[in-house]
Amino acid sequence: MKTLLRIDSSSAGENSFSRRLTSEFVEQWKKNNPGGKVITRDLTTTQIPIVTEEWIKASFTPADQLTGSQKTVLALSNELIAELQQADEYVFGISMYNFGVPAAMKLWIDQIVRAGKTFAFGETGPLGLLPNKKATYIIASGGDYQAGSPFASMNFVEPYLKAIFGFLGVVNTKFIYLSDTKKIQFGVDRDTVLQPGLEAVRAQFERAAVTN
Numbered sequence: 001m002k003t004l005l006r007i008d009s010s011s012a013g014e015n016s017f018s019r020r021l022t023s024e025f026v027e028q029w030k031k032n033n034p035g036g037k038v039i040t041r042d043l044t045t046t047q048i049p050i051v052t053e054e055w056i057k058a059s060f061t062p063a064d065q066l067t068g069s070q071k072t073v074l075a076l077s078n079e080l081i082a083e084l085q086q087a088d089e090y091v092f093g094i095s096m097y098n099f100g101v102p103a104a105m106k107l108w109i110d111q112i113v114r115a116g117k118t119f120a121f122g123e124t125g126p127l128g129l130l131p132n133k134k135a136t137y138i139i140a141s142g143g144d145y146q147a148g149s150p151f152a153s154m155n156f157v158e159p160y161l162k163a164i165f166g167f168l169g170v171v172n173t174k175f176i177y178l179s180d181t182k183k184i185q186f187g188v189d190r191d192t193v194l195q196p197g198l199e200a201v202r203a204q205f206e207r208a209a210v211t212n
Contacts, residue, residue, distance in 0.1 A: 005087035010095040017140040018093035043104040096141035128169020142182040
């Protein structure tokens with residue numbers, strides 16, 4: 001049985017474009033994976049603390065030497081990492097804020113990038129411990145920051161996520177963009193703004209069906 005981990009990070013709630021697209025992705029994924037399991041993680045409703053000195057010390061302490069308080073400090077990190085390890089595939093809903101990922105997602109990343117858990121250092125350098133995973137990143141942005149656009153150099157989301165997850169061993173990735181969502185502020189209706197993103201999500205599954 002395959003498992004999908006859905007992670008949402010937009011603070012816009014029901015008005016979020018990226019959440020609508022991750023919902024579509026899940027719907028299509030379920031059709032293609034009957035009986036599959038979906039784990040849902042909303043980063044805006046998960047209380048994710050910043051990494052502290054105590055957290056850092058605990059993360060480098062051998063498991064059999066952890067104190068009670070250190071175990072408590074690492075509890076959420078362990079839970080989030082377990083979700084990544086359990087899932088075969090990930091889908092991320094990301095709103096571009098100030099050319100980068102939402103703060104909640106950065107906090108989550110700091111909790112799941114851990115030596116000995118999601119990466120290790122070997123004789124030849126770093127080794128990602130999340131191999132054979134597939135990730136789809138759905139990015140909603142007010143403007144157009146895709147490759148080839150005039151503002152592509154201001155897109156720090158895609159290169160950052162490629163670097164972080166590549167470091168963890170996740171190299172089978174797909175980026176889906178919903179650009180120019182600001183059009184809704186100028187009278188363009190929501191369904192029209194969403195349509196290109198919905199089509200891109202559905203097309204991914206149509207291509208997979210043809211390949212299989």
